[in-house]
Amino acid sequence: DAKTTQPNSMESNEEEPVHLPCNHSTISGTDYIHWYRQLPSQGPEYVIHGLTSNVNNRMASLAIAEDRKSSTLILHRATLRDAAVYYCITYGNNRLAFGKGNQVVVIP
Amino acid sequence: KAGVTQTPRYLIKTRGQQVTLSCSPISGHRSVSWYQQTPGQGLQFLFEYFSETQRNKGNFPGRFSGRQFSNSRSEMNVSTLELGDSALYLCASRASGTYNEQFFGPGTRLTVL
Numbered sequence: 001d002a003k004t005t006q007p008n009s010m011e012s013n014e015e016e017p018v019h020l021p022c023n024h025s026t027i028s029g030t031d032y033i034h035w036y037r038q039l040p041s042q043g044p045e046y047v048i049h050g051l052t053s054n055v056n057n058r059m060a061s062l063a064i065a066e067d068r069k070s071s072t073l074i075l076h077r078a079t080l081r082d083a084a085v086y087y088c089i090t091y092g093n094n095r096l097a098f099g100k101g102n103q104v105v106v107i108p
Numbered sequence: 109k110a111g112v113t114q115t116p117r118y119l120i121k122t123r124g125q126q127v128t129l130s131c132s133p134i135s136g137h138r139s140v141s142w143y144q145q146t147p148g149q150g151l152q153f154l155f156e157y158f159s160e161t162q163r164n165k166g167n168f169p170g171r172f173s174g175r176q177f178s179n180s181r182s183e184m185n186v187s188t189l190e191l192g193d194s195a196l197y198l199c200a201s202r203a204s205g206t207y208n209e210q211f212f213g214p215g216t217r218l219t220v221l
Contacts, residue, residue, distance in 0.1 A: 034209075043112075043198050043212030044151070087151070095141070095164050096200075096210060098151035 004088045009103040012078045020073040020102055022088030027068055031092040035062065035073050037084040038101070044087065047073065078106045110135065112201050112213035120219045126187040129216045133180050133201030139163075140182040141210065142174060145196040154197075157182055186218075194220045 005023040012018040024033065035047040048055055048062045050071075055062045061074040075082055085101040113132045121127050133140050141164075142154040153166040157176035176182045180201075186193055196217050200210035 043200070043215050044210075045212065046209035049209065095153045095156060095166070096143075096151075097153065098143075100150055 004090060004099045006086070006088050006099060006102040008100065009105065011105045011107055012075075012082075014080060014106055014108050015077050018075040018078045018082070018104065020075070020086050020088075020104065021070065022072070023070045024088070024090050025069040027090050028092060029068075031090040033062070033064060033068075033071050034089045034091045034096065035060070036087045036089065036096070036098075037082075038087070039081075039084045044098075047086070049091065078104075080106050080108065082106055112199060112211050114197075114199050114213040114216050116216060117214065118217045118219075120221060121189050122221050123189055123191060125189050126185065127189060127218060129184045129186075129197055129199075129218070131182045131184070131199030131201075131213060133182070133199075134211055137201035137203050137211070138180050139202045139204070140176055140180065141200045141202075142182070142184050143198040143200065144168070145198060145215070146194075151198070154184070189220045191220050194218060 032049050032051050034049040036044040038044045048057050048060050050062045063072045083106045085103050087098050087101045089096050115130045139158045141156040143151050145151045155174050156164040160176045171187045174184045196215045198215045200212045202208045202210045
């Protein structure tokens with residue numbers, strides 16, 4: 001399982017965009033990049049995933065570097081409900097290998 | 109469509125006992141994975157079942173086992189409980205297809221005394 005590196009924590013102001021970086025320099029060519037988030041007292045929740053191209057959905061956007069060694073999750077307008085631990089994961093061998101995650105704090 | 113359900117939600121056991129946790133996946137999902145979450149180790153993959161067969165296994169001792177039934181419901185068993193087994197046990201299901209998103213249940217909080 002490729003290792004991912006994320007900041008331990010980040011702060012963001014409410015209603016402003018949030019850019020969450022992730023390094024995955026050992027990712028294999030067939031591994032997808034998945035993002036999940038975990039709100040307090042809940043199980044993880046899928047956010048978005050991609051392979052090579054940038055991806056958008058109703059929750060967020062995922063920007064993947066051309067060499068695939070890094071990616072950035074973008075929350076376009078942070079709300080208080082977005083306060084959570086965000087996990088960047090490389091998905092291979094039918095398993096999600098979670099790291100420590102990035103604790104995002106949203107300031108009103 | 110109902111989400112992933114796990115029972116029980118909370119459990120207290122003593123060292124040396126065994127425990128069985130249950131997971132009901134989303135209807136139509138044939139893959140069920142189990143994860144252990146602790147403050148020190150974070151979220152760790154235990155195993156995955158697909159169509160009643162264990163397809164993948166994480167680095168846990170043989171005391172941790174699981175099975176899946178023909179209706180895709182899955183159980184996880186931990187024998188000879190140790191204090192370090194206290195954790196949140198999460199189950200996730202997904203539709204067929206290698207890279208589909210996983211849907212997590214709320215977890216079972218196991219406390220070993």
